[in-house]
Amino acid sequence: MSQLVDTAAAVPNAPAATVPAAAAARHEPATQQSIFDSLTPRADFRTIARWVEPRSSVLDLGCGDGSLLSILRAELEIVGYGIEINDAGVLACAEKGVNVIQQNLEDGLRLFEDQSFDLAVLSQTLQTIHQTAAILRETVRVARQAIVSFPNFGYWPHRLEVLRGRMPVSKALPYQWHNTPNVRVLTIEDFEALAPEVGIEIIERSVLHGGRTIRWGHNWRGSLAVYRVQGVGRGKPSR
Amino acid sequence: MESSVGIVTPQTIHFAEPLPLQNGSTLAGYDLMVETYGELNAQRSNAVLVCHALNASHHVAGVSAHDPTDLGWWDNMVGPGKPLDTNRFFVIGVNNLGSCFGSTGPMSLDPSSGVPYGARFPVITVEDWVNAQARLADSFGIERFAAVMGGSLGGMQAVAWSLMYPSRVGHCVVVASTPKLSAQNIAFNEVARSAILSDPDFYGGDYYAHNVKPRRGLRVARMIGHITYLSDDDMAAKFGRALRREVHAEGGDAYQFSFDVEFEVESYLRYQGDKFAEYFDANTYLLITRALDYFDPAKEFDGNLTAALAHTEANYLVVSFSTDWRFAPARSRELVKALLDHKRTVTYAEIDAPHGHDAFLLDDARYHNLVRAYYDRIATEIGA
Numbered sequence: 001m002s003q004l005v006d007t008a009a010a011v012p013n014a015p016a017a018t019v020p021a022a023a024a025a026r027h028e029p030a031t032q033q034s035i036f037d038s039l040t041p042r043a044d045f046r047t048i049a050r051w052v053e054p055r056s057s058v059l060d061l062g063c064g065d066g067s068l069l070s071i072l073r074a075e076l077e078i079v080g081y082g083i084e085i086n087d088a089g090v091l092a093c094a095e096k097g098v099n100v101i102q103q104n105l106e107d108g109l110r111l112f113e114d115q116s117f118d119l120a121v122l123s124q125t126l127q128t129i130h131q132t133a134a135i136l137r138e139t140v141r142v143a144r145q146a147i148v149s150f151p152n153f154g155y156w157p158h159r160l161e162v163l164r165g166r167m168p169v170s171k172a173l174p175y176q177w178h179n180t181p182n183v184r185v186l187t188i189e190d191f192e193a194l195a196p197e198v199g200i201e202i203i204e205r206s207v208l209h210g211g212r213t214i215r216w217g218h219n220w221r222g223s224l225a226v227y228r229v230q231g232v233g234r235g236k237p238s239r
Numbered sequence: 240m241e242s243s244v245g246i247v248t249p250q251t252i253h254f255a256e257p258l259p260l261q262n263g264s265t266l267a268g269y270d271l272m273v274e275t276y277g278e279l280n281a282q283r284s285n286a287v288l289v290c291h292a293l294n295a296s297h298h299v300a301g302v303s304a305h306d307p308t309d310l311g312w313w314d315n316m317v318g319p320g321k322p323l324d325t326n327r328f329f330v331i332g333v334n335n336l337g338s339c340f341g342s343t344g345p346m347s348l349d350p351s352s353g354v355p356y357g358a359r360f361p362v363i364t365v366e367d368w369v370n371a372q373a374r375l376a377d378s379f380g381i382e383r384f385a386a387v388m389g390g391s392l393g394g395m396q397a398v399a400w401s402l403m404y405p406s407r408v409g410h411c412v413v414v415a416s417t418p419k420l421s422a423q424n425i426a427f428n429e430v431a432r433s434a435i436l437s438d439p440d441f442y443g444g445d446y447y448a449h450n451v452k453p454r455r456g457l458r459v460a461r462m463i464g465h466i467t468y469l470s471d472d473d474m475a476a477k478f479g480r481a482l483r484r485e486v487h488a489e490g491g492d493a494y495q496f497s498f499d500v501e502f503e504v505e506s507y508l509r510y511q512g513d514k515f516a517e518y519f520d521a522n523t524y525l526l527i528t529r530a531l532d533y534f535d536p537a538k539e540f541d542g543n544l545t546a547a548l549a550h551t552e553a554n555y556l557v558v559s560f561s562t563d564w565r566f567a568p569a570r571s572r573e574l575v576k577a578l579l580d581h582k583r584t585v586t587y588a589e590i591d592a593p594h595g596h597d598a599f600l601l602d603d604a605r606y607h608n609l610v611r612a613y614y615d616r617i618a619t620e621i622g623a
Binding site for chain 2: 057079081087091093095097100102103116
């Protein structure tokens with residue numbers, strides 16, 4: 001996995017990082033900065049937005065209150081759909097006018113045809129799902145590319161906590177062991193080992209901590225991992 | 240603050256131009272019974288059509304002028320400050336053709352014979368209703384509805400609107416509905432119809448001339464229907480195995496070993512059946528259950544619902560209820576899937592409510608807040 005190219009969040013010419021034509025054509029052209037400023041609520045949103053192409057179709061798996069889709073629609077004119085199980089999340093999406101489908105991701109993505117989206121997003125959702133392999137396969141089935149992010153349990157303070165005899169509680173893992181929605185504990189190394197087994201090819205990786213890109217020692221020093229992936233054999237470069 | 244639309248008075252609108260029907264026949268002139276709430280704005284852009292299900296009517300909200308106990312069937316949904324806010328929207332409730340609450344139906348006089356249509360009233364479809372409703376819209380000068388909304392059979396009309404008049408529907412609100420009936424659904428309808436058809440007082444549909452009505456058949460039909468409207472859990476919670484007893488009756492919880500009403504649930508069904516047999520028309524029951532059976536927009540596309548929805552333009556809110564086994568969430572998901580195939584704008588909510596099919600008529604905060612949020616967005620869109 002060391003041959004992976006880590007994408008630095010600060011590199012301005014990362015894929016799709018230029019000001020989108022759609023936004024530039026409007027009265028008040030959106031700058032990358034304005035997009036990123038509005039995406040501050042979740043550290044991985046910035047990296048995700050960088051990998052979203054203007055006017056693409058995006059399926060957000062576990063979309064919560066629809067914030068990401070709402071911002072991507074406003075700034076990049078995407079056609080977005082969210083999947084959310086929580087009633088309050090569904091209501092918040094409806095209030096924002098974000099398309100949302102209420103369902104449990106554990107039930108799979110039967111509502112969606114193969115390769116029917118440009119991009120699927122699993123933003124800090126993977127660790128909350130029991131059917132890990134199934135949802136990963138489904139994700140790259142329904143979308144040409146996918147973004148997968150998750151908290152890295154290998155982050156060194158987490159390891160230290162375990163060495164001290166307690167399960168870690170941190171900014172990235174803000175729950176106690178008994179009330180956490182996280183049902184799968186994984187590290188960056190774990191994900192990269194699983195990916196080929198479930199037919200996933202990693203295109204790009206960005207490892208973050210405190211909003212900053214981690215360039216070395218990512219599985220120790222990074223608390224959040226964000227990947228751009230596609231199904232093995234889908235091999236077409238992004239448009 | 241939520242309040243009521245208050246005392247409402249229906250109006251009869253006559254349509255002189257004959258209406259061609261799906262079965263090949265034509266309905267000469269006809270009347271539609273209508274109630275409206277709120278004000279139509281100058282652009283005529285804030286109109287919402289509310290379509291009724293099997294046994295309801297044009298009386299959607301408020302209380303009838305002639306009967307203060309007669310509350311509209313969706314009064315918790317429609318009114319000032321309610322999820323469908325009549326301060327912002329002009330809402331139309333219409334009684335469908337073939338029904339028995341004032342619109343032309345089997346009880347009406349057939350102009351060609353001077354006697355009630357009875358069994359000669361044409362078998363009518365959801366699509367026929369929508370065509371009649373489109374003429375109603377014309378009569379109000381409404382080119383495009385902000386939304387067409389309905390629950391159950393009403394939801395089918397909303398879907399049909401978006402298929403038949405794509406440019407005339409902004410949003411479709413489809414609650415506890417289905418793109419087609421299942422074999423089980425049709426089977427229940429057939430049992431209900433058999434009960435009516437086998438009642439000696441049915442007289443081949445011409446019971447009006449005999450001054451009777453097939454009450455026994457209607458009672459059984461309604462009892463069957465009611466069972467399908469409630470969930471098993473809801474029935475268990477409401478009635479369980481409780482015995483029907485006078486409060487101070489002797490005998491306590493001992494069985495009577497008879498076929499009189501023994502359990503609470505029997506008492507409930509008989510009460511509902513009796514009430515229904517008094518106010519509903521048997522021919523209407525036959526017609527409307529048949530309209531339900533026939534509804535299947537995918538039929539002419541070899542069963543492909545996605546193909547059937549190809550020309551829709553509306554945005555959709557689809558809502559189902561987890562314990563609804565009459566039109567289960569899986570049926571709504573079929574509709575949602577077909578809409579997603581076309582990347583239509585769609586929101587789908589599956590409300591975890593215990594009340595079965597009836598949940599669409601009940602006040603549930605999650606359900607009502609969602610509908611409210613959806614209409615807020617529509618109101619913003621049209622500046623209402």
